Amino acid sequence: MPEAFGILTLATLGGALGVVLATDVVHSAYFLVLAFLGVAGYYFLLGGEFVGAVQILIYAGAVAVLFLFAVMLTRRRADPVWGRSPARWLGVGGAAALLAWLLLTHLERHPWPTKLPPPAPHNTALIGKALFRPFVVPFEVVSVLLLAALVGALLLARKEGGAS
């Protein structure tokens, strides 16, 4: 278990670091897949098989392919993060470092539970029941939102003025 956690941490944070530091946007997209798969591994480790499978399908599958298509359809240019101005490095880097310091010091101070309760045997069945009893209204709202996003994306990506 600690070994799995270490490997997943390496994959997730390494992938995220690769997304930020890669010069080519395509390499960023591949590193993004690595980070997504690492997060899916955490979900499996925490006993959430369904969320882990959805993470792999939606994020590592659909979203990553969408990103690659967007890179393919637009112009590809080198985007090195070290080419930005020193003022931007100071501002953004300082803000990120400050946020990391604040979060990590406060996390360290709190006594977190170390013992994971035994995971429920039927994770997917529990999610289905929760989704269709107490969470049925948000579930339906999300379906309407997905439909609206589908129509909106089609409308935005279509050529203007043409019938096609």
Place this chain on the structure above:
Amino acid sequence: MPSLGDFLAVGAGLFVLGLFGALMKRTAVAVLMGIELMLNAANLNLVAFAAFSGRISGQIFALFVIALAAAEVAVGLAILLSLFRSRATVRMDDIDLLKG
């Protein structure tokens, strides 16, 4: 055995890296990637809290966030394509139409 704090620390690291990427990158696609990393960090925290408290609601929330993020990426990339078609650029510093 990793504690809840370890999972939250990984989530914090992921969020900070996503924030850094979203603010430092020039390409709009890379900025969207940074936003996705931040959403993933929040999801990781939700699932970790759900697992350690023995309740399922956190996982449901994570599922909703995944659905919303998928919709957001689809619309965001469609806007990007439309922008590229009209202005032939995807660099964030060239898109300053609203600048006074």
